[in-house]
Amino acid sequence: MRTLFNGIKGLKVFKNEPLSAYTSLRIGGRARYLIKVYDEQALWEAMEIIKRRHLNYLVLGKGTNILFPDRGFDGVVIKLHGTFQRIEQKYNIFSCGGGVLIKDFVKQAQNSGYGGVEFLVGIPGTIGGAVKGNAGAFGKAISDVLTSVTIIGPDLRIRKIKRNEINFDYRKSDISDEEIIINAEFKLKKIKKQIIENKINEYLKIRREKQPRGFSAGSFFKNPRPLSAGRLIDECGLKGLRVGDAMVSKKHANFIINLGRARARDVLRLVKIIQNKVKALKGIELEPEVRIVK
Numbered sequence: 001m002r003t004l005f006n007g008i009k010g011l012k013v014f015k016n017e018p019l020s021a022y023t024s025l026r027i028g029g030r031a032r033y034l035i036k037v038y039d040e041q042a043l044w045e046a047m048e049i050i051k052r053r054h055l056n057y058l059v060l061g062k063g064t065n066i067l068f069p070d071r072g073f074d075g076v077v078i079k080l081h082g083t084f085q086r087i088e089q090k091y092n093i094f095s096c097g098g099g100v101l102i103k104d105f106v107k108q109a110q111n112s113g114y115g116g117v118e119f120l121v122g123i124p125g126t127i128g129g130a131v132k133g134n135a136g137a138f139g140k141a142i143s144d145v146l147t148s149v150t151i152i153g154p155d156l157r158i159r160k161i162k163r164n165e166i167n168f169d170y171r172k173s174d175i176s177d178e179e180i181i182i183n184a185e186f187k188l189k190k191i192k193k194q195i196i197e198n199k200i201n202e203y204l205k206i207r208r209e210k211q212p213r214g215f216s217a218g219s220f221f222k223n224p225r226p227l228s229a230g231r232l233i234d235e236c237g238l239k240g241l242r243v244g245d246a247m248v249s250k251k252h253a254n255f256i257i258n259l260g261r262a263r264a265r266d267v268l269r270l271v272k273i274i275q276n277k278v279k280a281l282k283g284i285e286l287e288p289e290v291r292i293v294k
């Protein structure tokens, strides 16, 4: 296929690719380009073309915390593969490519007897997505164990940034949408394997009990701490509410489920209804945790 990325090694290019296939909500129109990038050189060359041509771009992990519009994305969606999916370990220091799946990181840590990341078990995304959104659960967040991040920015510079130079808060960081996390380093602790296994089993059990199955992006809204978004939505009587095939889960009110044929506009209409009702009845403004691409 002749494309503007022709000639770059370590790159696969897909034109007019349906984004619904790349997101856990199974929603989204087509991307003008979707590129799978296999090494740093290829990423740099692709970014150079993107910048020179002033194209929109967005890095996509596993697509488990994102809603693309029905009209798609008029630009380049970048996915990290190959060397970006490697984990290198030196004793208790784990260096993960931005495209590493969280579950692979947790598994490797567990197998080698290093703990501190058990709380991440069951989160279905990548390391890049998790660091960008400061993913967490059970009162802990990925920034607690992070020591540094390597990014490529819109200026095409590759920089290693120390953990304490980045601002993290509840489900957010100040890493911008234009920056691509290509690597993240973590410092873990040696812990008895049995203790790690017990914790993992306990967390998985809680997830199985609380979380609904089906196509979703996990919790749709941030918890307006100390309150729970799910409880507020439930108390407003919204469980089971539907717009088209988008439904507020009957099991966990902070999950919006795509029953099969939901469109982004259905989800967005449902989101508005939820926000308006919670505002009217509880006086609280719910803020989406999911990235809503315009």
Ligand SMILES: Cc1cc2nc3c(=O)[nH]c(=O)nc-3n(C[C@H](O)[C@H](O)[C@H](O)COP(=O)(O)OP(=O)(O)OC[C@H]3O[C@@H](n4cnc5c(N)ncnc54)[C@H](O)[C@@H]3O)c2cc1C
Binding pocket: 024, 058, 059, 060, 061, 062, 063, 064, 065, 066, 080, 098, 099, 122, 123, 124, 125, 126, 127, 128, 129, 130, 131, 132, 133, 134, 135, 136, 137, 179, 180, 181, 182, 211, 216, 217, 218, 219, 291
């Ligand atoms: C069933 C279910 C359960 C979940 N449970 C939890 C939970 O307990 N806790 C929690 O925090 N989240 C949870 N999530 C949400 C989601 O899995 C996490 O936020 C995850 O970290 C997102 O990673 P991702 O790779 O899928 O990101 P994506 O959805 O692909 O992207 C999310 C954002 O991160 C950016 N991004 C992705 N990769 C990179 C990169 N390499 N560099 C820079 N930016 C990047 C994207 O541009 C986008 O802005 C859940 C989701 C589901 C479906």
